[in-house]
Amino acid sequence: HITKNLRKTAYISKRKIQSCKLFYSEDPVKILRARGQYLFDENGKRYLDCISNVHHVGHCHPSITKAAAAQMDLLNTNTRFLHDNVVLYADRLASTLPEKLCVFYFVNSGSEANDLALRLAQQYTQHRDVIVLDHAYHGHLMSLIDISPYKFRKLAGQKKWVHVAPLPDTYRGMYREDHPNPGQAYADKVKDLIDEVHGKGRKISAFFAESLPSVGGQIILPEGYSAKVAEYVRAAGGVFVADEVQTGFGRVGSHFWAFQLQGEGFCPDIVTMGKPMGNGHPLSCVATTAEIAGAFTANGVEYFNTFGGNPVSCAIGLAVLDVIEEEDLRGNATRVGAHLKDLLTKLQARHEIIGDVRGAGLFVGIELVSDREKRTPATKTAAWVVKRLKMDHQICVSTDGPWESVLKFKPPMCFSLEDAELVVQCIDRILTDTVTSPMITSQSSVNISAESSCIPLISAKSDYRMLIDPHTVIPKI
Amino acid sequence: HITKNLRKTAYISKRKIQSCKLFYSEDPVKILRARGQYLFDENGKRYLDCISNVHHVGHCHPSITKAAAAQMDLLNTNTRFLHDNVVLYADRLASTLPEKLCVFYFVNSGSEANDLALRLAQQYTQHRDVIVLDHAYHGHLMSLIDISPYKFRKLAGQKKWVHVAPLPDTYRGMYREDHPNPGQAYADKVKDLIDEVHGKGRKISAFFAESLPSVGGQIILPEGYSAKVAEYVRAAGGVFVADEVQTGFGRVGSHFWAFQLQGEGFCPDIVTMGKPMGNGHPLSCVATTAEIAGAFTANGVEYFNTFGGNPVSCAIGLAVLDVIEEEDLRGNATRVGAHLKDLLTKLQARHEIIGDVRGAGLFVGIELVSDREKRTPATKTAAWVVKRLKMDHQICVSTDGPWESVLKFKPPMCFSLEDAELVVQCIDRILTDTVTSPMITSQSSVNISAESSCIPLISAKSDYRMLIDPHTVIPKI
Structure with a gap:
């Protein structure tokens, strides 16, 4: 057929x-x-x-097809069984990230990753509200339409717990290339928003942003922006989620992750990965800190994902990392x-x-x-x-x-x-x-x-x- | 490695x-x-x-591995490009279902399918509330924890828009094997619940249930239950969602879908599929009517799923259907x-x-x-x-x-x-x-x-x- x-x-x-x-x-x-x-x-x-x-x-890529077929022929159970691939793969991913991002949840799509990131953030902080960038798109699930201005403006509208910060676009945004410090200026807009949210008696769980806003127009965040935003968000008891679904795995060349363009001093609390991760195979991941994962586990309710982290997905993920290096x-x-x-x-x-x-x-x-x-x-x-x-x-x-x-x-x-x-x-x-x-x-x-x-x-x-x-x-x- | x-x-x-x-x-x-x-x-x-x-x-299964590897070697684009596999696969799935279930959305997991089913139901009916069965589990996403008593009782608790009907368990439920018509009696409990919801000025978008409740304890729904519930739910302006994530693809033997155990006279408005669909490959689907899909499309906001329905996933899905038949x-x-x-x-x-x-x-x-x-x-x-x-x-x-x-x-x-x-x-x-x-x-x-x-x-x-x-x-x- x-x-x-x-x-x-x-x-x-x-x-x-x-x-x-x-x-x-x-x-x-x-x-x-x-x-x-x-x-x-x-x-x-x-x-x-x-x-x-x-x-x-x-x-x-023939290496990916070969790795997939070999593992498919051998075993493709779920993660309730022990298997080396998931550990080896987590090890390899860990070596590309700052040390504090050391816990990995394997899922099937960027949307599943962002939904889980939102749960992690809300459970860890025990706060609900989220700040996102204007025009952002974080996925097709109900929870993600709520935090995607690109979608919610055409659908259900903006929820009370979602707050939209200006896109730090130095070409057509409010602070442009002629501004002495657009990174600081745009970050200060996030600070203003946090104050506004606090004024309403609400609390921030997360600042959620793509490391390079894509649907927003291929935006390069100005220098110093993310570190400053992270400082403000953490002071408010929230966490910084870097959505690397479009931008990770070396696309920016100089670094493995696009958030690393913001300098050594900046590390997100949660990183989500997706599209390029399996070269077309449905494979995605959330990386976070032991502290955030600990809070997520602490309530005793397990997170189980039927296909997430299976031996075939992990074999493919490992093969992708190999090709990135070898070539x-x-x-x-x-x-x-x-x-x-x-x-x-x-x-x-x-x-x-x-x-x-x-x-x-x-x-x-x-x-x-x-x-x-x-x-x-x-x-x-x-x-x-x-x-x-x-x-x-x-x-x-x-x-x-x-x-x-x-x-x-x-x-x-x-x-x-x-x-x-x-x-x-x-x-x-x-x-x-x-x-x-x-x-x-x-x-x-x-x-x-x-x-x-x-x-x-x-x-x-x-x-x-x-x-x-x-x-x-x-x-x- | x-x-x-x-x-x-x-x-x-x-x-x-x-x-x-x-x-x-x-x-x-x-x-x-x-x-x-x-x-x-x-x-x-x-x-x-x-x-x-x-x-x-x-x-x-070697046939599945072979089909996957052959298509991986050839092409694995997304569904913004034309490809035969997705059409052939939808055709094959359609032939297993009542004629009215003729529109197919391909996604990556049972959870993605159930999240989309919820969106479809809410957008079509323009109602919000959902009735689920006690002890049900419909997935790990935020939207699905809300409609899964098995999860929400241990987490955020029950939302106002979610209503729990008794599990129609004829072994240890309120109506047992000695009841003259447990199907009708349990369905009438759903009717009572609908009346109660209406009494609060709320409106039902969907009745959501596994065709054979699994986490609930491998329950076989009593005769006549689903048709009667569907009648009540439709009269309230809602739709019937059959979650076949665990039970579809011929597991029940006599029928291809477990909802078909409820007789010729019963057809759900939305069917979700998952686990067995790709024999371990992340592949899932929502089937619905042209009317519900039409209402979903009518607002002009596209639904796009990066990996959903790609040529490799569909090749695997087709191979699974072939093996079910051939063997x-x-x-x-x-x-x-x-x-x-x-x-x-x-x-x-x-x-x-x-x-x-x-x-x-x-x-x-x-x-x-x-x-x-x-x-x-x-x-x-x-x-x-x-x-x-x-x-x-x-x-x-x-x-x-x-x-x-x-x-x-x-x-x-x-x-x-x-x-x-x-x-x-x-x-x-x-x-x-x-x-x-x-x-x-x-x-x-x-x-x-x-x-x-x-x-x-x-x-x-x-x-x-x-x-x-x-x-x-x-x-x-």
Whole structure:
């Protein structure tokens, strides 16, 4: 059954419009195989993949497949039985983290990890309230929609126990690159929020943030921000949760974890991991301190996760760590990421529409603006660039940020210097064409100063991604 | 690293006491490989596995490993790209279900499935309140602890929007086997509860129940119960959610889903699936109607699950369905389950301590009681039987139920007639010994009529499982 190739039209009609959207819905891509940073469609056409951060060490890496198959053939019990893999894996992860993060809970998805992190924080602190960053997304579970402004603004709304701090975006936030100390200034906004919460007689359990806000627009947190926030949050009796679901495992190159970009002096109390951890296999983790884990265990109620930490998941996790080391993928992320940022910065000098280039390692964003002074998001041009990259050059890139005006790169970590050069050349060509195309320029921006215009744009997000369909499937109708 | 065999003592000390408990903590078993219904420890000793319902078609089935490895080598993108596997898999699942359950959401764990089911129910009905069965467990996520009396009684307590209906247990519940129509009588208790909820000005979104309550004690719902409850719940504007995480995929033999034991006339509005679905691979699903899915999609907010429905998970899911058919595992469950129940019923005639034998297919429970009249749970004897089965006969069985007095069988579906005969012989021998052992009989029961004595027993649950340790791991300390 598996290899039988359904005709695309029949297929698409079977995927009736549901909740999850397809990439390139106008002309969806049916990928049949993938290797490294390349995807191959049903006609054998090759696409360069700049977005699959899940496939961290490269699509279908033979070492990962081999490790998975070998362990699947041997044993895949749950963690009520002893097994070496889970201990070896925890040891290896521990060696990448500050010593105090020494307890590991293995789960199946970034969402499960963040839900557990929230439980740990609330149980340890015996407080309830949570501070999150504006535009944040922490997962699809009910508990996480509550702490994700990106979701709750469109759904149930903001809960009383959730408080939103400004996104420390030094390009378009309240404190910008010309501020003498934006890290301190944004952290002080968190302090103000804590005071406000205390004023209401409420108490902070956690500050919850991605180490590099992704849906927020590929944001690099300003220097000193996290350490200062941690200081304020701990003084209020809360803990600092670093969501590394998108950013961990060496993506930033210089460090294994993105929170480490904030300096030696900063260590979160809880770190959550996910997407890249199993190279596509459902594998995630929460790391925390012995003290927090102790408080969680103290009530005598066990936490058991059926699939979490099973020998196959751990064998895959170990193989991913091996490949990162053996192929020096962090070194590659540093070199290729720097080259990519350098080339894009040069491009910025020639294209007015490129307002900002930012990134760390292979986590890079290019923010397009129709007006450099006003920093007006060039949402439609961003969508246009994504579409042309796919149609004319077989390059997969997507957008992010509150206005979907940021082209984002988070490719498999084997992305090469040549790949970086190719994609920058293609963007150069497309942006050059765009300037001469009145069709685009006339519609390429929105005025973010007018609040009313933001609303349709946010809901127009589904257009941008040019997506129709579901991963929910109606097979019979 | 993976194959390196840590010394057991060092290993156990590394697994410091955390949240998840080990089987047989006094003398933990370190299993290195498994095949079919057999586990093999580090010394090559073979154990008969009567409890691994996750490893549904047998441990390490070569067809599953082959399908997984082949697809891992080819492609494992997410569902924003078109792929046949997810459509083929949804088609195959649809063919096992009533026609109205035609929309499928693929996720990574039973907990993710139940969380999504709750969202679907609440969004569709625009009501909030949930009715659950006493002692139920629906998962480890925050939203599910709220609807699991088994958990919330020991943690945060009962939320205002959660209402607990009596467990329709015809052995020790309020209506027993001597009642003319226990199905109707228990359903009427749900009706009373709905009226009570309405009296408070609240509204029911869902009735949430396992099709065969597992943690509740391997309960078989009385005839007519579910259809009647569904009628009451729908009249109140709510939906019926059947949690098939433990019971689906042919375990009951006669039917593919345990809810089908309640007759042709009954169809849930939402069905959640989990444990056996991927034979150990993290794979789960929510099936629902086009109407409920439509209401979920209508608000324009997408549901996206990073790993859910990926080509590898679906290839594994398809392979599991193939093996169930090719090896006639439902037929086997019917034959072996009936023989097991028959043998146990004969045993009951000779051992006063066996109060009840119940089951469907390879979902079987033996309830031990120290007094047949009073139906006093023989908790300690049940723990003793589990221990002796493991130590003297290398047979893995565990207990369930509010007093951990029910020996439960939910073995891999390839469990044979000979396996059933062996385990019954061994139980016979152990129970015969027990009668002559004053050490056991003196402590073998608790008086459930005295409420106070229940409390220590429930918290003594962790003793019963004879478990110490974690799947959370402290590697460095």
